[in-house]
Amino acid sequence: MPQGKPAGVACVQLTADYRCALFGDPRRPAVCGRLRPEPAMCGSHREQALRWLGALEQATAS
Ligand code: SF4
Numbered sequence: 001m002p003q004g005k006p007a008g009v010a011c012v013q014l015t016a017d018y019r020c021a022l023f024g025d026p027r028r029p030a031v032c033g034r035l036r037p038e039p040a041m042c043g044s045h046r047e048q049a050l051r052w053l054g055a056l057e058q059a060t061a062s
Helices: 030-034 046-059
Strands: none
Touching: none
16 A cells, blocks of 8 residues: 555455465565564454454554
């Protein structure tokens, strides 16, 4: 996403089955490759992960 990914908007590279269309591709943003998921951010199911992501987006909103 040339202007960056706005909070609350899914990445355009996210496929319908929630995979990264650029995984393994050198065009994948470096920040994505550096991210190391942890159990606290993923939770035990998707809704927990989305809550964590929403809280992070709120905490870093300008
Ligand atoms: S890993 Fe990065 S490029 Fe891939 S879907 Fe997630 S945010 Fe988009």
